[in-house]
Amino acid sequence: MKMNYEENARIIKSLSDSSRLKIIDILSCGEKCACDILQYFDFTQPTLSHHMKVLIESGIIQVRKEGLWNYYQLNVNNCNKLTLFLMNLVTETEECICKDKSNCTCKSKQSV
Template sequence: MTEQVQMAKIFKALCDPKRISILQELQNGEQCACHIIEQLDIAQSALSYHMKILCESGLVESWSVGKWTHYQLSQQGAQKAMTALQAITATTQETTI
């Protein structure tokens, strides 16, 4: 996967208000999908869609426990997102004032 494709996945994950709400919910620590569904009043199918995007971006990690999936923020993914934003917004020339 190219660097640009990975950056696009990160920014796509961050461009939806519902996904931002999910990330904010995960700031409290690991969460079961059932808890996120309840807290955000979201359908299970909608949560699955959003979580797929968040996991593919690397911002969220997931694992199964019984019939439920658990999620948590990925510190490595957060670092990649910050690095990507810095890389894409950095100027290549210094400007003089």
């Protein structure tokens, strides 16, 4: 599996806010309307809209419009990809970047 560091860094950056993490936790229970999400916070609807925009652009959540209402849910496929990326990042595997000798510039590692 090729590691896409830039893409995953963008997603992780979108999660680096405690309110956004809380939104992810709320949506782990299933699809929710914006008004249902807002009840868990002490901020305004425009602030929630900003957080949702960041999460949608990162691909972690998706939105469905129904009339005047927006319904949000986790993008399970992208959440699973992020989880797999993080697991591979902290686990030594045969595809690990350190196993690729072409990335090594020190002489001691090249002779190993």
